[in-house]
Amino acid sequence: MSIKSVFARAGVFAVLLAGLTVAAPGAAHAAPGNCTTGWGSNGVAYGTCSTGSGQYRLGIPCKSWQTLGYGYTGYGAWRNAGTPASATCGVGGWLWSDIPGGAHIVVEKRN
Numbered sequence: 001m002s003i004k005s006v007f008a009r010a011g012v013f014a015v016l017l018a019g020l021t022v023a024a025p026g027a028a029h030a031a032p033g034n035c036t037t038g039w040g041s042n043g044v045a046y047g048t049c050s051t052g053s054g055q056y057r058l059g060i061p062c063k064s065w066q067t068l069g070y071g072y073t074g075y076g077a078w079r080n081a082g083t084p085a086s087a088t089c090g091v092g093g094w095l096w097s098d099i100p101g102g103a104h105i106v107v108e109k110r111n
Contacts (some may be wrong), residue, residue, distance in 0.1 A: 002003070003057040003078055004063040007079075014024045022062075026095045028067045029052075029053050029054050029079060029111040030051075030052040030053050030054060030111070031054045031109045031110070031111055032049035032051065032052035032053075032054050032055065032056040032081040032107075032109050033049060033050075033051040033052045033060045033081075034049060034050045034051040035047060035048065035049040035050075035107045036048055036050075037058065037076050037105040037107065038105075039105075040086075043060070043088065043089065043094065043095030043097070043103075044086055044087070044088050045058050045076075045086060045088075045105045046058075046084065046085070046086050047084070047085050047086075047105065047107060048082070048083070048085065049079075049081045049082070049085075049107065049109070050081065050082055051081060052056065052081040052109075053081060053111075054080075054081060054109060054110055055078045055079060055080055055081070055109070055110050056079060056081065056083050056085065056107055056108060056109045056110070056111040057075050057076050057077060057079060057085060057087070057107075057108050058075070058076045058086065058087035058105055058106065058107060058108075059074065059075045059076075059087055059105070059106035059107075059108060060073070060074050060088075060089065060095060060103060060104075060105055060106070061073060061095070061096040061099050061103050061104070062074040062085045062089035062090075062094065063089075063094055063096045064089070064090075064092050064093040064094070064097055065092055065094065066092055071096050071099065072093075073088040073106065074088060074090055074093060075087055075108070076088070078110070087105070087109075
């Protein structure tokens with residue numbers, strides 16, 4: 001076998017191997033689902049997403065002196081599905097309860 005054909009076969013093998021690597025399926029992730037939320041005391045939001053394998057966090061409408069009274073969303077930490085989550089407005093903030101339509105809990109999800 002000539003050196004040229006050895007390199008040609010090695011090149012074909014490398015291309016096939018690269019194609020298999022790209023085509024290999026990864027682990028499937030599903031966005032969290034079946035989420036329930038509610039209000040605790042002092043404007044704290046609680047919730048759990050019981051299905052899926054992704055992550056989620058809660059957000060609530062807040063105001064603060066540091067934002068000159070303008071509204072912002074106070075988020076809790078990202079949690080894995082099945083793990084309870086909470087959200088508060090943090091230091092210096094308070095729940096924006098007089099927002100039109102009332103304060104709502106937002107569930108943000110990611111795979």
